[in-house]
Amino acid sequence: MASNPPAPEAPFAPSRQHGETFGYDSRRADEGPWEEWNPSAESIRPVRGRHRVAKQRGGGLARSSTVLGVGVIAAVGAGGMASANSAKPPVSISLPDLPSVGSLFEDNSDAAPEGSATALSGIGVTATETEQGTSDAGEVLRNRIMAQAEQQQEQIEAKAQADAQAAAAKKAADDAAKAREAAEAEAAAAKKKADEEAAQKAEEARLAELAKQYTLPTSSYTLTSTFGQAGSMWSSGYHTGLDFAAPTGTLLKAIHTGTVTEAGWAGAYGYRTILTLDDGTELWYCHQSSISVSVGQQVSTGDVIGRVGATGNVTGPHLHLEVHPGGQSTGIDPTAWLRDRGLTP
Template sequence: MAFTRATGKHRRPRRMPRGTARAAGVAALATTGVVGTVAAPAFAAAEPVVEPAVEQTALTPVVTIGDSVADQIDAQAAAQKQAAEEAAAERRAAEEAARKKAAAAAEKAREDRERAAREAERERLNAFVSPIAGSYVSTGYKAGGAVWSSGSHTGVDFHAASGTPVQAVGTGTVVEAGWGGAYGNQVVIRMNDGTYTQYGHLSSVGVSVGQKVTPGQRIGLSGATGNVTGPHLHFEARTSPEYGSDIDPVAYLRSHGVNI
């Protein structure tokens, strides 16, 4: 009697290869970190177990570390971050301190310059000079003679040709500028120390009443105006702007550092 095999859809399905089934079991257990041996009793005695390669399962090996090691790594990272932040803060503080130090040094240098400039200006304003640079006294104080109405010379005469620059002997304010009778064209200055100086017989006047003058500033030109016998500068030092309050002009200038 002949038997025929069923065909078409009624063919019995083939059994999955053992190697493939083994790989699937390993992949399933790998997610829990536990690798087990899966083998049906019927298959165990039939053939050896074949471990699938990584490329067969398409799974990436995973290394698991304990909580204590992870905590140590986190602590180390936090410590490094804190150290970096502290170093940056120290660097910023040092830069700020250096900036403030440089600014303070610059400010002190500026103040020192300004102080020195003020002191130099104060010294200049308090300095005295001769009324005619490079000249000398040709007629002394209290010299006698009929040429003077008081019977004696109330000032000193400085040798000077007509048109020689005449300068203020110190800092002060002009209180008279113009014609002064026997003194001709004259200038009277109230000095900062409260005394007065007079400049007579000028050929021209270069300042006006109320004007501030400083040591060495030109106030006019010497000449021969008024009661004179020739060109020169008549210079007086006084305690008031009025005639008759004269003091020794040479001693006055020397007391202010002028070498006469």
């Protein structure tokens, strides 16, 4: 808050004393009269906001400096508050040129001071300016808060949009990965199926080619006993071959090209012929009624090697066929062996 310099005391002029008093029953020695003094900016010095102005004519203003000081302080205070509230630059304070301080308190309110047209109430900032400054500051703060809120909302929306885009991208990537996996699985299944079909066709072609090289041992037959069938009729406790029941004298043929390694009587097997193939597999033809080949003879697929009979341990005419890979004593299932060569008994 700005302060005004104190007014120096006016020179004492005792010759102009008169009986007029101010605020007392009788004249006091310190009431004057004094010579007329007009305050100015050059003649006022600051004394912590308090000002004293001497009465100029006729007495009657002993404490006028106190009244003037209070008015100036109030005006300066209003200016300071307006500056603090409105954030405006400091307002300079000036005092008007007054012809006489005593004239401010005369009853004639229509009379204007002679020295200056500037009224004392013009010092400082008006209430309208203060209100306008406060309103401007509030508007600035409001705009700043709204801008921050909008910025935060934009950040939230941007983050939400980024999250949504990331989620959409992740979903698209997952969907693409699933679609790729499904396509790969479908392609693998199709390839597997195609490979299986190709393998099957290749096997069928191989078997068809083998079927040209292999043939069943007889025709017009009936399968009566299979490999592994249990029963007391066989010394091993189970059937060791495959039985083709057919009338006596039915022709027996070489299943594949090979060499006759045995031809003759074999006890419980009756008349038996053994045909050994090139890979060492032995084919046993048992219970024949007659033998048409001899040991060491080379035969081809389909050549007649004997006839169906009922010799040995039998209950009726049939061919008992056994398969012994590598010439081993224990045979294998003739049905499976014939199927592997494209033949279905």
